[in-house]
Amino acid sequence: MRRINFRPLVYALLVVYLTIMLLPFLWLLVSSLKTTPEMFSSPFSLPAVLRLSNFVEAWQTGVAKYLLNSLLVTVVSVVAILVVSGLAAYALARSQFPGRNGFYVLLITGYAIPIHTVLVPLYEMLRSAQALNSYIGLIGPYVAFGIPFSVLLLYSFFLDFPKELEEAARLDGCNELQLLARIVAPLSLPGLSSVAIFQGVFIWNEFLLALILISDDALKTLPFGLVSFQGQYAANWPLLLASVTMATLPILLLYVVLQRQFVNSLAGLGK
Amino acid sequence: MNNMSQNTISSKHRSPGRSVHIASYAMLAPALVLFAIFIAYPLSNTVISSLFEYGLTSPTRNFVGLQNFLELFGDPVFWVSFRNNLIILLGSVVFQVGFGLVLAAVFNRGISRRWSTLARTIVFAPMVMSSVAVGILWQLVFNPSIGALDAAMNFVRLPTPMLGWLGDPNLAIFCILLVACWQYTGFMMVILLAGMQAVPNELYEAATLDGATEAQVFFYVTIPAIRNVIIASVLITMIGSFKAFDLVYVLTLGGPAHASEVLGTYLYKNAFNLNRMGYASAIAVVLLGFTVTLSLIQLRLQATPTRSPAKDVV
Amino acid sequence: MKKVLMVSATLALATFGAFVALAQQKSTLTVWVLTDIAPYFKEVAAEFEKANPDVSITVRDYANEAYKTAIQVGVASNQPPDVFYNDPGEASFKFVRDGQAMDLTAAAKKAGWDKLLKGTIAAYTLDGKIWGMPYTQQSKYYYYNKEIFANQNVKIPTSFKGLLSTCKSLKAKGITPISFGNSERWPGIHYMTILNQKVVGDAQIAADYSLKPAEDKLFTDPAYASALQKLKDMQDAGCFNNAVNSVSPEIARATFYSGKAAMTFCGTWCLGIMDSNGFKNKYGIFRFPRIEGGKGNQGYVISGPTGLQVSAKSKNKDAATAFLAYFSSVKPQARLVSETNRIPVNPGAVKGLELDPALAAVIADLGKASGSTLWLDSAVESGISDTYQNVIQEVLNGTQTPQQAMVSVREAALVSKKKLGR
Structure with missing residues (x-):
């Protein structure tokens, strides 16, 4: 039987596909260094002069502020998700108690609930609690909506966890808390980092809740900030694109550095 | 649920004392409390609100029974939104999972490691971008006066749409779908690739010894071996399609004239622009019905007894 | 000495206290x-x-x-x-x-x-x-590029027919006559503000906008469809750039002040925008021209x-x-x-x-106007305005006829009438 060598064809298609994937990024970068008239007269040429001032202006007009807000909200939410989901998943995976199965199913059904479906009452609830326009009003729902998926991932992680280690630690006189802090947590780093990366990307990019719950410009997160910029500088594409570039670069760099962990974190998903 | 009970037996490795029960409940408590406050309680409120008619700023609310739902099912915009959600769902499953599968197979078997890392970085990169940033970028690509897409079409002498890519009611939703695929195909590919890499090499070797072609290996070895991973990807994609909002909001705001509306944006507009909180809640209830039904179907499909329960659910 | 110190300390405290009180107020x-x-x-x-x-x-x-x-x-x-x-x-x-x-x-x-x-x-x-x-x-006027008008020997149109023929002749020379961006929908309803006033007539729109007519009379005047048709006529005469519903108002403005369109229909808020983009004194303004056969007072302008x-x-x-x-x-x-x-x-x-x-x-021109009409999107209830803005996009896209569009507007008006109990 003769085999046709498909390899060159596959390579060619792959190169075409990768180019399509890459071009928008390149165009973004090039355009963000132009002036507005340049953008209109010659959208595809290289900039005559590299207008780094677009970046300076975008940074000063708000990107710096939005970046900090996003960082704060993301870090706090992710840490809270790790603690809360970690504890819950460990309890579910390791011990027997009445109602365990029910709790497990209850927690993970949360994944099928889109944030949209609670938008109206969430807004009303936080309004009565005077928590609109506050970090905590944003972080609370982020943590809650992060739980189902994280519990799911960590639960399967803890199931594969060697029980012998824990038994040995118990024999050495560790109590449950010490066991968690000294043995389980350090050994669960791969699982926890999966969750952190996953939820981190999600919260960093979340837009809908921020749009509803925040109206104070000083508290806006990056995605919302970018949308405001879009309205404000609609005809000033270079400035807008400089902001988009700056909003994207940190997480893109982080991704390139942590590529392996990113990919491994997803491997957990499909196991 | 069958799987749960199976697991219950297997993890009975020590007889639990009462204090252990308390410890377990204590560990579960924070998650349950947060779940109750921010998911369960608001969700029940959504259901109640859907029976009322009231506005964001109005001081009182009127009980209208199922009126909102009756109006919703006769509302053409609701059906357009639903249709658009289905277009995104089908398109995403076919393209993101389907093409992601092909890409993953190529990466898994086809190309050298060094190139594979670079290529994977590129393919996955849009996933870490915020949808808002992606939307702004693509809005420029679709722009009729300075957009790259029109320029590219002109370059190869193809016609460009008279109404503009995002201004054409028949094209707008497909443009959004295209952007969604650009953003998420890499994500699906990486999940599927991870699944493929867990397939024991012996399976491939045996198949190759039997003289199977690459295509045969793909269909008869790879796909059955990662069945559950594929189902998981399809579930994530399907539920994700009903969560669509950011891209539509940034690219078209649901326009022109509701042509690219999805349930998420229609809900948002009713609640926060048109002052119809009750109607918006009714949309939310219907939306919830869809996603819960989808997950139930998926759970059924995945019920294979050979695997541990949690992994099957994902 | 000690006493002085005491006194000054007390005074200082008192002043400080007063400041605190002030700050609290x-x-x-x-x-x-x-x-x-x-x-x-x-x-x-x-x-x-x-x-x-x-x-x-x-x-x-x-x-x-x-x-x-x-x-x-x-x-x-x-x-x-x-x-x-x-x-x-x-x-x-x-x-x-x-x-x-x-x-x-x-x-x-x-x-x-x-x-x-x-x-x-x-x-x-x-x-x-x-x-x-x-x-x-605020009001809304046509802004025209003086240089283009002079080079092409174009006169300021004084009638709707004149406007259409101006469009045709500019278009024939490869110039975009009017830059128009309706992706955000409000520029379209601004057009309908003046078109409804001039075509449908003042008494009729005043009644319909305030939802006063009985249910079977609400928004039934066929002149509303004719007014929408006028917008379509402008599009058919080649007045506008392509893809109006996917161009943002800002881009439409930018097209005008970068000299790439002969006219744009822009609010008085655009005066400042033109200036800050280096277009000061390079443009003139004129009022939306009268429409032959329209039932409204042709001397009216938009203002609000x-x-x-x-x-x-x-x-x-x-x-x-x-x-x-x-x-x-x-x-x-x-x-x-x-x-x-x-x-x-x-x-x-x-x-x-x-x-x-x-x-x-x-x-000066506002002073000469015989009257004014309020923005359509401000004049009608938000549900009607939302529907109106959508159907204008539909008409411009050719996906609805003006008659079909007005059926939707009438339905929305009936809902609003019931809701407001008028």
Whole structure:
């Protein structure tokens, strides 16, 4: 039987596909260094002069502020998700108690609930609690909506966890808390980092809740900030694109550095 | 649920004392409390609100029974939104999972490691971008006066749409779908690739010894071996399609004239622009019905007894 | 010596205490406005703070599209803005009906707002009470590129037919006659504001917009469809750029001030935008021309004020009304003219000022108009406005005929009529 060598064809298609994937990024970068008239007269040429001032202006007009807000909200939410989901998943995976199965199913059904479906009452609830326009009003729902998926991932992680280690630690006189802090947590780093990366990307990019719950410009997160910029500088594409570039670069760099962990974190998903 | 009970037996490795029960409940408590406050309680409120008619700023609310739902099912915009959600769902499953599968197979078997890392970085990169940033970028690509897409079409002498890519009611939703695929195909590919890499090499070797072609290996070895991973990807994609909002909001705001509306944006507009909180809640209830039904179907499909329960659910 | 020290220490303490007391009394006003006018608001706020040290003002600004959500959510929240920008007519009356707006009738009397530009207060008056303070008058004109008009030997069209033939001749020479961007939908309804007035007629639109006719008579005049058809006629005559529904209003403006279109239909707020983009004196303005056979008074123009409302939940109502009173006075109004090139509502403000020629032309032309019609999206209830904006997109896309479009508008009007109990 003769085999046709498909390899060159596959390579060619792959190169075409990768180019399509890459071009928008390149165009973004090039355009963000132009002036507005340049953008209109010659959208595809290289900039005559590299207008780094677009970046300076975008940074000063708000990107710096939005970046900090996003960082704060993301870090706090992710840490809270790790603690809360970690504890819950460990309890579910390791011990027997009445109602365990029910709790497990209850927690993970949360994944099928889109944030949209609670938008109206969430807004009303936080309004009565005077928590609109506050970090905590944003972080609370982020943590809650992060739980189902994280519990799911960590639960399967803890199931594969060697029980012998824990038994040995118990024999050495560790109590449950010490066991968690000294043995389980350090050994669960791969699982926890999966969750952190996953939820981190999600919260960093979340837009809908921020749009509803925040109206104070000083508290806006990056995605919302970018949308405001879009309205404000609609005809000033270079400035807008400089902001988009700056909003994207940190997480893109982080991704390139942590590529392996990113990919491994997803491997957990499909196991 | 069958799987749960199976697991219950297997993890009975020590007889639990009462204090252990308390410890377990204590560990579960924070998650349950947060779940109750921010998911369960608001969700029940959504259901109640859907029976009322009231506005964001109005001081009182009127009980209208199922009126909102009756109006919703006769509302053409609701059906357009639903249709658009289905277009995104089908398109995403076919393209993101389907093409992601092909890409993953190529990466898994086809190309050298060094190139594979670079290529994977590129393919996955849009996933870490915020949808808002992606939307702004693509809005420029679709722009009729300075957009790259029109320029590219002109370059190869193809016609460009008279109404503009995002201004054409028949094209707008497909443009959004295209952007969604650009953003998420890499994500699906990486999940599927991870699944493929867990397939024991012996399976491939045996198949190759039997003289199977690459295509045969793909269909008869790879796909059955990662069945559950594929189902998981399809579930994530399907539920994700009903969560669509950011891209539509940034690219078209649901326009022109509701042509690219999805349930998420229609809900948002009713609640926060048109002052119809009750109607918006009714949309939310219907939306919830869809996603819960989808997950139930998926759970059924995945019920294979050979695997541990949690992994099957994902 | 010791005594002196004691006394001075006591004095110092007392002074400090007084300062603390003062600081506690200081009231903070939050003012929400649109981004394009925010710098002006910040300056006026600073002036007001200087004159009233016990008040401090925070100005927050939002882009146009974002503001629509922000103001709904903000006014309904527990910390609403004290003072906020709002369009006249239905946009502000909605908050009145929901009990979210403060009655400014007394404040108006005290500040003498009856001397403001005619009709501006009326646009914020419901059931004999005043619910908003206008600070600028706005209208919409055609802006034309003087150079293109001169080079192409084009005259300012004085009739709708003339406008169509101007479009045709410019188009034939490869020039975009009118840049038009309707992706955000409001530019389309601005066109229908003037087209409805000129084609349908003043009495009819006044009745329909306020939902007065009986259910079987509401929005049934076939002239509404003819008015929509006029917009379609303009499109068919090649007046507009392609893809109007996917071009944003900002891009349409930018197309005009970068010299790539001969005309654009733009609000008076565009005067300042043209100037800041280096287009000052390079353009002229003219009114939307009369329409042959139209049932409305052909001497009318679009006009409507833009103003500020005070939240009913504001904890600083006195400071808020004092701020509004100051805002309508001559000095800030004159600054409005000199800095933003907008039309003041205080007639005293333009005295002795050297006006930008285009602004002077607008003010003069508004003075000559035989009457004015309020923005359609402000004049009708928000549900009708939303539907209207959608069907205009449909008509421009060719996906609905004007007749089909008006069926939808009529349906929306019936829903609103029932909802408002009129």
